[in-house]
Amino acid sequence: xxxxxxxxxxxxxxxxxxxxxxxxxxxxxxxxxxxxxxxxxxxxxxxxxxxxxxxxxxxxxxxxxxxxxxxxxxxxxxxxxxxxxxxxxxxxxxxxxxxxxxxxxxxxxxxxxxxxxxxxxxxxxxxxxxxxxxxxxxxxxxxxxxxxxxxxxxxxxxxxxxxxxxxxxxxxxxxxxxxxxxxxxxxxxxxxxxxxxxxxxxxxxxxxx
Ligand SMILES: [Fe+2]
Numbered sequence: 001x002x003x004x005x006x007x008x009x010x011x012x013x014x015x016x017x018x019x020x021x022x023x024x025x026x027x028x029x030x031x032x033x034x035x036x037x038x039x040x041x042x043x044x045x046x047x048x049x050x051x052x053x054x055x056x057x058x059x060x061x062x063x064x065x066x067x068x069x070x071x072x073x074x075x076x077x078x079x080x081x082x083x084x085x086x087x088x089x090x091x092x093x094x095x096x097x098x099x100x101x102x103x104x105x106x107x108x109x110x111x112x113x114x115x116x117x118x119x120x121x122x123x124x125x126x127x128x129x130x131x132x133x134x135x136x137x138x139x140x141x142x143x144x145x146x147x148x149x150x151x152x153x154x155x156x157x158x159x160x161x162x163x164x165x166x167x168x169x170x171x172x173x174x175x176x177x178x179x180x181x182x183x184x185x186x187x188x189x190x191x192x193x194x195x196x197x198x199x200x201x202x203x204x205x206x207x208x209x
Contacts, residue, residue, distance in 0.1 A: 008165070012146075012186060013088060013089055014144070014181070015081060015085040015179075015181035016172065016179070018175075018179075026177060029070055029071070030133050030200055033133065033200055033202070036061055036067075037110060040060050040061055042060045043056070043061060046058075046060060051117070053111070053115035054112055055109075056107060056108065057107045057108040061107060061108065062105040063105070064107065064108070065103065065106050075103060075106060078103070078179060078204065082101065082129075085127065099209060100208070101126060101206050104125065104205050104206065105204060105205045108200075108201075108202055109202070110198050111139070111190065111193045111199040112198055114192050114194075115192065116193070117189060119145060120187065121188070122184040124184075124205075124207065126184055127182070127183060127206040128181070128182060128205050128206070129182065129203065129204055130142065130201045131178075131179045131201060131204075132174045132177065132178055132179075133200040134197070134198060135174065135175060136193075136196075136197035136199060138193075138194040139195045140190055140191040140192070140194070141171045142171065142172055142173075142188050142190060143171040143188060143189050144170050144188050145168065145187040147186055147187065184205065
């Protein structure tokens, strides 16, 4: 394209990385998640009402790193990824004294068959994400919505086969052992789990406070 230039402005950055932990360590984490579920009566009750066909410790055990040394180890690895992601976003974290970017919540998600989590965002946080422990073959990824969508009035729809950059919804399906980070204002959902096996992950928020 001579004399022509296409600029990509205001990109939405998503960070995806494989962490160093092996299968055996992840199996231990899965066992811990199941043990927490077993003991967490409040969480099970809350999930029966708000998280059908699944269990989340979001309302009951949201400090995994303070309860378990393996989750503390996992947090340390996630902290490093968050730091790199924040660098990629070129956050200016130094000119506001007293504020730091730090993990504020860390919880379990176990989704049985047909469990889903409809579109939402994490409004009080800066960076959110998920680390994947069990991703059965027919379980979904994490589906993101174009954050500009409310401003699309007379804008034509995109072609079905449009490149990923021009799609209005993009689903990223991580493998077991990968972590996905996104800015907390970005709307996302998990479609219904079509697999009979449980999809197991842990999610977290980082606040700038
Ligand atoms: Fe979420």
